[in-house]
Amino acid sequence: MNPAQAVERSSTRLYRDCLRLVDHIASKSPKGQQLRLILRTEFKKNMGETDPVKIEALKGGAIRGLSNYLVHESGSNDPQLKKRMEAVKTHALADLKQRQQERDGKR
Template sequence: MCQPVVATFKKSTVHIYRDCIRLARYIGDMNGHAKNMSKQVRIVFRTNQFEIDPKKIEEQKTDAVRFLTNFMQHEAERMARSQKKAASESTQTPRTRSTLD
């Protein structure tokens, strides 16, 4: 018989926590709120540290991984747009004024 496929993450909660802290610092450094963002990540993980329901733990891990991947995708798109913009600006030649002599 076919059994339903359940998505499980091989990363431990500690690894996900570290990745979230790193990402919070990275985002925070961009806007000057690194300490506050890291603090928020810590608060979320600490409020759930005594969770024992395996389904809820997997759900929370899935949410954290989704957050990380969504941000990385967003950041990659932003960087691609800025590189495309920089490339188009560098290929444009400056306009010269035509004079009527």
């Protein structure tokens, strides 16, 4: 099997695994339907990509996106996790604001 076939096969496997995961975490709910639509759209948009490095980056992004969704959903059910997520969000926003101010000051 040549490298292009291996990448194609692993991308197909990732797509199927992502669809299964969406079915598992959101089933037939409106959230699940929206996740499936986003998933299909993203995979179709990048279907013609042939650069193995870019494909690996896209695959990593798909995995991170679903992981972030799972953390977000579990945070809404776990008060401690929700509190920590809010603290991280507050810190990240403050950091972003500081970087923007530094960038604006350099202009």
